[in-house]
Amino acid sequence: MRTYEGEFTIEQPREKIWAFVTDPHKMGTCIPDLIELNVESETRFRSLVKVGVGPVRGKFDLTSELTVTEPGKAASLSIRGGGMGSGVDMKAQMELGDVDGGTLLKWRCDAVISGPIASLGGRLIDNEARKITEKVFANLKNALLALPDEEVAATDKTADQG
Amino acid sequence: MVFPNAFKYEVPTSVDEAVRLMTEYGYDSKVLAGGQSLLPMMKLRIAAPAVLIDVNGIQDLKGWREADGKLRIGALVRHAELEHASELDDKYPLLSRTARWIADPPIRNRGTICGSLVHADPGSDWGAAMIALRAEVEVQGTEGNRLIPIDEFFVDTFATSLNENELAVAVHVPTPGGPVAARYMKLERRAGDFAIAALAVHIVLDSEGRVAEGGIGIGACGPIPLRATKAEEALIGQPITEETIATVSRLVPEDADPADDLRGSAAYKRDLLRVFAARALREIAEELHGRVGDE
Amino acid sequence: MALPQTELRPMGKPIGRKEDPRLIRGKGHYVDDVMLPNMLYLCIVRSPYAHARIRRIDTSAALAAPGVKLVLTGEDLAEMNLAWMPTLAGDQQMVMATGKVLFQYQEVAAVVAETRAQAEDAAQLIEVDYEPLPVVADPFQALEPDAPILREDKEKKSNHIFHWEAGDREETEALFRDAPVVVKQNVRFPRVHPAPLEPCGCVSDWDAARNKLTLYVTSQAPHVHRTVLAMVSGLPEHQIHVISPDVGGGFGNKVPVYPGYVIATVASLKLGVPVKWIETRTENIASTHFARDYHMTAEIAAREDGKVLALRVKTIADHGAFDAAADPSKFPAGLFSIVTGSYDFKAAFVEVDGVYTNKAPGGVAYRCSFRVTEASYLIERVMNILAQRLKMDPAELRLKNFIRKEQFPYHSPTGWVYDSGDYEKTLKLALERIGYEELRKEQAEKRARGELMGIGISTFTEVVGAGPAHQFDIVGIKMFDSAQIRFHPTGKVIARLGVRHQGQGHETTFAQIIAEELGLSADDVLIEEGDTDTAPYGLGTYASRSTPTAGGAAALCARRIREKARKIAAHLLEVGEDDVVWDGVAFSAKGLPGRAVSMKDVAFAAYTNVPEGMEPGLEATYYYNPPNLTFPNGAYIAVVDIDKGTGAVKVRRFLAVDDCGNVINPMVVEGQVHGGVTEGFAIAFMQDIPYDADGNCLAPNLMDYLVPTSADTPHWETDRTVTPSPHHPIGAKGVGESPNVGSPAAFVNAVVDALSPLGVEHIDMPIFPWKVWNILREHGITE
Amino acid sequence: MNIRVKVNGRLYEADVEPRTLLAYFLREQLNLTGTHIGCDTTTCGACTVLFDGKPIKSCTVLAVQADGHEVMTVEGLESNGQLHPLQSAFWEDHALQCGYCTPGxxxxxxxxxxxxxxxxxxxxxxxxxxxxxxxxxYMNIVKAVQNAARKMAGENQEAIEEAAASGTSTD
Structure with a gap:
């Protein structure tokens, strides 16, 4: 098992971030090199992903399941699937916290890669798995940063109304 | 798996045609030169390009020539050709010294220098050597040719700064302007294996016996082949004395970025680089001066 | 053509091999060379997970793919009651997974298609939905009370497979209590793989019209394979014809029956055409059987003068997902109890516990008689540690403790009866030939200069040639072996044996034995093995057993023929049977010089002119049940230099002095020693199959499972002593495995010897440069 | 795809799928099964053949790449029923056991x-x-190659002497 982790702060309210990360339509698009996204339910999405490290090229078919651990605060995303005769199992945990001027998102991902890719790519798989995971959260961060303020307002409003 | 996936096979006879095909097929295609890295990956089906563009029939990519202060090595020059090109040993000793360490003789008869560079395996022997030589990779795309300095060529593991439709057509190695010596140092787990760590050292002396050009390339100790920048700075302009050797060899590992793996710990690999640097410089000094300088 | 072997009395001569002319022309006939009309190809889908439940397998896309004729899963086999098969160790093993997978690369589904490429294409289209389960990759973790239970098919609620012990616990404990010196060491013998150059494979050909299954298979034991196949498939044994054609090396890897053979056979039975399955190298290393993986702890109790008293050994044996060890039924830990080696211990007590883990099943005896390598390595390692503690020369310690020549037959404290040996003579020859004293002087000088040089000795004793049938059986079949010899009328011979060589040169050496016994030349004798329809039943070639068992059978079978020949000779010579003298090449009449008939004359007469009342023809079959095992031994010495900068070890010299009893063909014996020492060298310095905590096999191919090349391999020196086996018909003992058994300890002892001034007593194999560097670094030694 | 390839001096024309590896083409289409396959990572060399005179691993070259080229396999070593000196040296010096690596x-x-x-x-x-x-x-393999080198030098010397004796130039 490989563990990767990181954190970043977004100048947005926690509720809004929470709404984003628990929305399969939105979270799904943060997966890098996405070919196809199929949202199967409010907590479940299936994605076809292009995997490419130089000549190593193939597709991974991944099913992701979102679980809320603590509403508004902590959720986990389990990603399972595979391709090229190999298996991928990841459990990403996200925790939101209020900080000055925004929200701190801490993430930690335990990844298990099984099969020929793990066996053959001993020299590089760790680097790649880390990069892909980091890219998911970099994409998430960028997507959150790019959230339009109107929507913030709208979301806030919706929240207020509720 | 022992059979590659089915693919479309294209055999261009000119660079232009190859570039056109690469443009047409884009991401789905891979260029096949020596094939000694690509085909094994295809056999295991961890690489599965839809189109193979076999450039082996392009005459322009064969052979080497010296011109304009450079040795231009065509993209189809095989490792074994440089290994046995004794006529190049005087001016470009690092070429045969590196070539003989690559994989094994049958693979060297087929694999190419440029193919190896473009494959961009961090353990690539040529990567470290070309860094030491301050080579440039000549690439051709639809917009024409450009030269990519080797330091800008490697981007990441298996990734180069080539555009998707650019073909590496040659590698250029500067012709040295003085007495030259070089060493390629490598430790393997088994003959023909990728390096545990490798170091390429290329030295050109000035008229006073000081290092005019000093290139040190590090292999298998990072996501890409690396340059020992600090060590080079400490080397250039100096005579090769015990003191220089001590300083330079101590600095070499500072630019390395190795990882712990089955081949050994990062600390071990760093120390190997230090040992290699000292051994290489000592041998070079003995070759150029008959002994290590005592200044 | 070159190298005709026409000389008579060929025993002991270095004659050229009879199998070579076809092999050097590329005209060998290996399993993958079998090309039959309408043949289809099988590709196996394997699990990427080491432990996972299978929720669903979708084969629809694969079935629709071009060229696909059949797709099989574990469920399909379960319907036929073939999802599981027995292992040679009495366990059962999944042919294809049902319910869950237990190791990475386990067989999950199979595709049969018109071409190999199509089968591989379709295999990629099979979708398996796995639910990963917690992985147990470490045998100690497997024994923890809270460890997940891997084998749900077993009644037992733990991952423990067996406990086995030998020797006398109480006497051993008593000796340890009072011993002035005790040394103890944990030693791991890494997980290695025989990796013969030809991977395993088969062509299974069911002919419905003839009601016969022909299985061409990479088999070291074709008769056993046929019996197991009959038991598994329910096909009557006489309708199964197993042919083991040329075999490209085995080293134990080709003893077991693998799932691929069964799947190919099921496919052929279903489709009515031949089906070929050839495993890839990755499949070979990652799924067919590994060897060793023993975690051992040894203690020696000794007197201060170095005389050993008792040995105590505890071992955890990692068998992977299924106990598929190729061990005789009564010996779950093989012949590991040979661990007292060449030394006269008063008492010993040995325990072994087998454990299941989520790793590939095994383990086979890799160029070894059932765990003898682990035992030899262990004792040779700890004897060296004892010498080091007592500051004694390791040669001197050995000489002090050897079983003496006059003690044979020697009853070992763990129950073996050693047949013969002269350990002192063998070691002394080795010491003299290597120049031991000079080397020690050189080492002292080098140490003074800070250089690292080491000398390692291993004086091992093996136990091979299983076996006496009352003690040894495999799946109930007694371990004897057989030969059948038939004279043709013109005096030429065909001999068929129940063993199956894989490079050992039986076509030559058994021809030499038979020719020697019958007064012929080796060229007069054709040896045929590997065909169950023609050869007499035998247990196969492994465990260095061919010469001790089939070699004995060949000699005794020839003697049986000679007895009949004597009667015919008497008839031809017109003398009484008692007046016939056999001089090794001809029969002559006693006291009548010049009156002689050759075996050729006798053979002709057997078909044309037999005495009245005698059955015509000249042939015999002999099933040889050896009275005891044989005990080859040797003294090996390695000399190494260590590069302080890199930690790399260079083997400067290596001498192997072997005593394998009488030698049939010294050239072949020397070749066996060269090859075996090279494998020992690889094990000492390069080989391991590591798994990560997720159960990923990290060395599943020849890029990471390191096999030495010509450029890595040192120069080997050989010599020998000859102490014939007193009970073997030709006094031979077998040699194929000695160099692999005896050499790892010599290499490791040499490296440890080089580092001993630093207080180093042990380094686990494989000794990669980084391990040595770590030690040097710890002690502040650097270049 | 149609290819024309000279193998052991004989020209073959064949239709091959581009992904067919040269080793499989030789073995399965030309029935030259002396070329063996022992690994899937271009490591073992059992499939070594000469490609335009140089040893290469035929498991890592496509058959289509041999179009217009010359290949020599173990079956091409023997000439006129005479073993090549390397073959006889391997035999004499016991340079093979199972024989699987021998052709390569x-x-x-x-x-x-x-x-x-x-x-x-x-x-x-x-x-x-x-x-x-x-x-x-490898011990006996090294020995056999030395033996063969001597045999071949002897053959060359014989050829030179014969040529000299018959008065023809050996230039």
């Missing part, structure tokens, strides 16, 4: 002796380092 080993050694007729032991070991043997420990 012979071709790699052949390639070496073409360019280096009198190699040292170290040069032989280096030249054969892409060919794995699991049986012999």
């Amino acid at each position: 080993m012979l071709m790699a050694a052949y390639g070496l002796l073409q360019t280096n007729p009198a190699p040292t032991d170290v040069e032989i070991r280096e030249a054969l380092s892409g060919n794995i043997c699991r049986c012999t420990g």
Whole structure:
């Protein structure tokens, strides 16, 4: 098992971030090199992903399941699937916290890669798995940063109304 | 798996045609030169390009020539050709010294220098050597040719700064302007294996016996082949004395970025680089001066 | 053509091999060379997970793919009651997974298609939905009370497979209590793989019209394979014809029956055409059987003068997902109890516990008689540690403790009866030939200069040639072996044996034995093995057993023929049977010089002119049940230099002095020693199959499972002593495995010897440069 | 795709799928099964053949790439029913056991002796380092290559002497 982790702060309210990360339509698009996204339910999405490290090229078919651990605060995303005769199992945990001027998102991902890719790519798989995971959260961060303020307002409003 | 996936096979006879095909097929295609890295990956089906563009029939990519202060090595020059090109040993000793360490003789008869560079395996022997030589990779795309300095060529593991439709057509190695010596140092787990760590050292002396050009390339100790920048700075302009050797060899590992793996710990690999640097410089000094300088 | 072997009395001569002319022309006939009309190809889908439940397998896309004729899963086999098969160790093993997978690369589904490429294409289209389960990759973790239970098919609620012990616990404990010196060491013998150059494979050909299954298979034991196949498939044994054609090396890897053979056979039975399955190298290393993986702890109790008293050994044996060890039924830990080696211990007590883990099943005896390598390595390692503690020369310690020549037959404290040996003579020859004293002087000088040089000795004793049938059986079949010899009328011979060589040169050496016994030349004798329809039943070639068992059978079978020949000779010579003298090449009449008939004359007469009342023809079959095992031994010495900068070890010299009893063909014996020492060298310095905590096999191919090349391999020196086996018909003992058994300890002892001034007593194999560097670094030694 | 390839001096025309590896083409389409396959990572060298005179691993070249080229396999070593000196040396010196690596080993050694007729032991070991043997420990292989080199030098010498005797130029 490989563990990767990181954190970043977004100048947005926690509720809004929470709404984003628990929305399969939105979270799904943060997966890098996405070919196809199929949202199967409010907590479940299936994605076809292009995997490419130089000549190593193939597709991974991944099913992701979102679980809320603590509403508004902590959720986990389990990603399972595979391709090229190999298996991928990841459990990403996200925790939101209020900080000055925004929200701190801490993430930690335990990844298990099984099969020929793990066996053959001993020299590089760790680097790649880390990069892909980091890219998911970099994409998430960028997507959150790019959230339009109107929507913030709208979301806030919706929240207020509720 | 022992059979590659089915693919479309294209055999261009000119660079232009190859570039056109690469443009047409884009991401789905891979260029096949020596094939000694690509085909094994295809056999295991961890690489599965839809189109193979076999450039082996392009005459322009064969052979080497010296011109304009450079040795231009065509993209189809095989490792074994440089290994046995004794006529190049005087001016470009690092070429045969590196070539003989690559994989094994049958693979060297087929694999190419440029193919190896473009494959961009961090353990690539040529990567470290070309860094030491301050080579440039000549690439051709639809917009024409450009030269990519080797330091800008490697981007990441298996990734180069080539555009998707650019073909590496040659590698250029500067012709040295003085007495030259070089060493390629490598430790393997088994003959023909990728390096545990490798170091390429290329030295050109000035008229006073000081290092005019000093290139040190590090292999298998990072996501890409690396340059020992600090060590080079400490080397250039100096005579090769015990003191220089001590300083330079101590600095070499500072630019390395190795990882712990089955081949050994990062600390071990760093120390190997230090040992290699000292051994290489000592041998070079003995070759150029008959002994290590005592200044 | 070159190298005709026409000389008579060929025993002991270095004659050229009879199998070579076809092999050097590329005209060998290996399993993958079998090309039959309408043949289809099988590709196996394997699990990427080491432990996972299978929720669903979708084969629809694969079935629709071009060229696909059949797709099989574990469920399909379960319907036929073939999802599981027995292992040679009495366990059962999944042919294809049902319910869950237990190791990475386990067989999950199979595709049969018109071409190999199509089968591989379709295999990629099979979708398996796995639910990963917690992985147990470490045998100690497997024994923890809270460890997940891997084998749900077993009644037992733990991952423990067996406990086995030998020797006398109480006497051993008593000796340890009072011993002035005790040394103890944990030693791991890494997980290695025989990796013969030809991977395993088969062509299974069911002919419905003839009601016969022909299985061409990479088999070291074709008769056993046929019996197991009959038991598994329910096909009557006489309708199964197993042919083991040329075999490209085995080293134990080709003893077991693998799932691929069964799947190919099921496919052929279903489709009515031949089906070929050839495993890839990755499949070979990652799924067919590994060897060793023993975690051992040894203690020696000794007197201060170095005389050993008792040995105590505890071992955890990692068998992977299924106990598929190729061990005789009564010996779950093989012949590991040979661990007292060449030394006269008063008492010993040995325990072994087998454990299941989520790793590939095994383990086979890799160029070894059932765990003898682990035992030899262990004792040779700890004897060296004892010498080091007592500051004694390791040669001197050995000489002090050897079983003496006059003690044979020697009853070992763990129950073996050693047949013969002269350990002192063998070691002394080795010491003299290597120049031991000079080397020690050189080492002292080098140490003074800070250089690292080491000398390692291993004086091992093996136990091979299983076996006496009352003690040894495999799946109930007694371990004897057989030969059948038939004279043709013109005096030429065909001999068929129940063993199956894989490079050992039986076509030559058994021809030499038979020719020697019958007064012929080796060229007069054709040896045929590997065909169950023609050869007499035998247990196969492994465990260095061919010469001790089939070699004995060949000699005794020839003697049986000679007895009949004597009667015919008497008839031809017109003398009484008692007046016939056999001089090794001809029969002559006693006291009548010049009156002689050759075996050729006798053979002709057997078909044309037999005495009245005698059955015509000249042939015999002999099933040889050896009275005891044989005990080859040797003294090996390695000399190494260590590069302080890199930690790399260079083997400067290596001498192997072997005593394998009488030698049939010294050239072949020397070749066996060269090859075996090279494998020992690889094990000492390069080989391991590591798994990560997720159960990923990290060395599943020849890029990471390191096999030495010509450029890595040192120069080997050989010599020998000859102490014939007193009970073997030709006094031979077998040699194929000695160099692999005896050499790892010599290499490791040499490296440890080089580092001993630093207080180093042990380094686990494989000794990669980084391990040595770590030690040097710890002690502040650097270049 | 149609290819024309000369194998052991004989021209073959064949239709091959582009993904067919040369080793499989030789074995399964031309029935030249002397070329063996022992791994899937271009490591073992059992499939070594000469490609335009140089040893290569035929499991890592596409059959279509042989179009217009010359290939020599172990089956091409013998000429006029006479074993090549390398073959007879391997036999004499017990340089093979199971025989599986032997064809590749012979071709790699052949390639070496073409360019280096009198190699040292170290040069032989280096030249054969892409060919794995699991049986012999290489000792007798090195010995056999030396033996063959001597035989071939002797043959050349004989040829020179014969030519000299018959008055023709050997230039």
